[in-house]
Amino acid sequence: PLVTYIEFDGTPHRVEAAPDRTLMQLAIDHGVPGILGDCGGSCSCATCHGYIDAEWGPKLPAISETEAFMLEGVPEPRPTSRLCCQIRMTAALDGIVVHLPAEQV
Ligand code: FES
Numbered sequence: 001p002l003v004t005y006i007e008f009d010g011t012p013h014r015v016e017a018a019p020d021r022t023l024m025q026l027a028i029d030h031g032v033p034g035i036l037g038d039c040g041g042s043c044s045c046a047t048c049h050g051y052i053d054a055e056w057g058p059k060l061p062a063i064s065e066t067e068a069f070m071l072e073g074v075p076e077p078r079p080t081s082r083l084c085c086q087i088r089m090t091a092a093l094d095g096i097v098v099h100l101p102a103e104q105v
Pocket of ligand 1: 036042083086
């Protein structure tokens, strides 16, 4: 499955998702600027913030209480904000687009 990350300046990065990786891990694996993932994916840093178009909402895992709490602290939260470490790629998410914020925490 393919993932497209779009940097804040509009630069796109298309990557082929290896099995069982999260959107945060895939960005790091491929050197996509704009995602840090400081906590290694334990939902405790919020440096993997991204905006995921609403059309994908129904296919995404629900936002846990912890993720919701962490999202309250990101710069410029939007209704489409998610933490990329909490979304594991599946075939159903093929083609997903992740817009990256101007800055992480
Ligand atoms: Fe730290 Fe996602 S990598 S919250």
